[in-house]
Amino acid sequence: MIIRFRRMFYIRTLIVIGFFALGLSACKTDSKKEAASSDTDLIQVHVSSENLDDSLFACKSAQEVQSFLNKHSYLSDWYFTDAPVEKPQLAAHLFQILQNKDFRAFKMQLDLIIGDRNASIINPLKKSFQQIARYYPDFKAPEVKFMVTGFSGNDLYISDSLIVIGLDYFGGPKARFRPDVYGYQLRRYQKEYIVPSIIFFMSNKYNHVNASDRTLLADMIGYGKGYEFVKQVMPDTPDSLILGYSEESLIRTYNSQQDIWSFFVSNKLLYENMDLKKQKFIGERPFTTEIGNEVPGGIGRWLGWRIVSRYMAENPEVSLPQLMKNDNAGNLLQASGYKGEKDDEE
Template identity: 30%
Template sequence: MLSIVLLLCISCKTEINNIDVSNIKINVNVERFEQKFYNSNLETLQMLKKEFPYLFPAKNSDSIWLNKINNVEERELFKKSQLVFGDFEAEKSEIKSLFQHIKYYHPNFKSPKIITLITDLDYESSVIYADSLLFVSIDMYLGKNDEVYQSFPAYISQNFEKSQMVVDIAKKISDNYFYEPKKRQFLDIIIYEGKKMYLIDSYLPDISDANKMGYLPKEIEWAEMNETQVWKYFVENELLYSSDSKLSTRFIEKAPFSKFFIDIDKESPGRIGVWLGWQIVRSYMKNNNVTLQQLLQTNAEEIFKKSKYKPTK
């Protein structure tokens, strides 16, 4: 019965929530590299280098690694991360469910080996997916109020919560299943982003919309309450078919707020174009009998025309 539902319509959240993935066999292999590294000495370091050669560039001497192991700031990050994550079993369970859902939609998916590590607050490298390997920088998920994040802008650090880790992993893996559009009109961009968000809907059906977007609760509330006004602004200002590259900076990229250049700017969350594209794609999936794979192959214009999208408020 579930397969029939999938073929007919992978659409609304209720249907996605009803998917039973419990019988999908997935092996979640987690290597706690940071534990091995920060508990190493000169002798055990040699064995670690053989076990994880891809984490030890040959140009770096042992003295560099020993300095890192004994660096006061890095050891503090290591200490904090162990307190926050403990045995990593709760996260492992979340990741297993994620991998089972991905496997359900993409049968050829193979579970990568997960390697946890400390990257000294390298925000751009919080999650790296390289086919058979998945690197997770656990020092980027210590909690947004931790003092180590004081230098980060609030709109960035608000997502340095461990609850965001599984979302970031899902987003990295989802990038493997479709390509950016060749057309660069604003409609193409927001529909592309909406497809990415719909994949996260499918992979993580029990995660809140706020977490999926990386929004605070008040930000998702603003998006929902002002959907009509945002849509009206895009239509009246003829943005949908515009190829102005600045629109991505204003409405797609991470920012403290979206840039309408009107008085509501500082009340709005950033990336509102992503959120709106997501609603259009959700409407398309609700109103059309297509599979997830068919969605990914459908162009933006067709999705938009067949979505029957209307702002809810």
């Protein structure tokens, strides 16, 4: 499995992997199933990491940058897929960026914002990998590489064996420079989103989908299973970091779910199979204007997670691997009993 994406997490992934689609204490999803083991029970997983940006910044010439790229040839093949120059000009381009004083100042600021990479990224990743290994004993942790290239590379590259994290994308609102994306997408470009985003995309390996089911419901359930996967292996992660919604928007959406569900049902959206229409409810948008200007974009993804969450609550014997293997969206909806109600309602 290989996933690479730049700038827009979810849209890019839909194109690359080619299938489905693919808060808060007061309104969090039900994650009682398969509660996380204590640290002493977790399978030991070794995570190898390397600060490639330090090696890049140590280069004193374009020739040294080229030697760096030759040594790490996978970067040119996979990480710099959207670079602003062709491969033969990449070394010169990167060295020119390295010479820029503003960029070097940005790098210093970024190091302060990110802080200890082991504490903020590697250790949470390792803990998540240990949980995955508990469910899937054959799991092998990919190597993790850090890069800073002035947005010349991707934000994240993910495969079964390698993760490359473009830290320059994740400086957050205080960073001197920010990625060129829409304002509503910038929230996800903060360091707190790195690990949940990685685990969400890694869930695709285990997320069985029925390729013949082209309905919006199937896409919604696909996303919902991915989000539930993250919640199960990262149980302390706020739902807002998993979904990419603000906490305020998440609370408002949770409290309005009966109206949202009624809209989907009354407009017969669950079994819609036209891509253009489906994208209005699972695609990247600031709002879902068809329902209301305060309903966040990708509302179908959130609703899919509500269905999956209710399914897990109503079927406590179902394990996470069993959930991920279930590719019958209609059956899962029926077994969930979900009808737009909150968790505390019957």
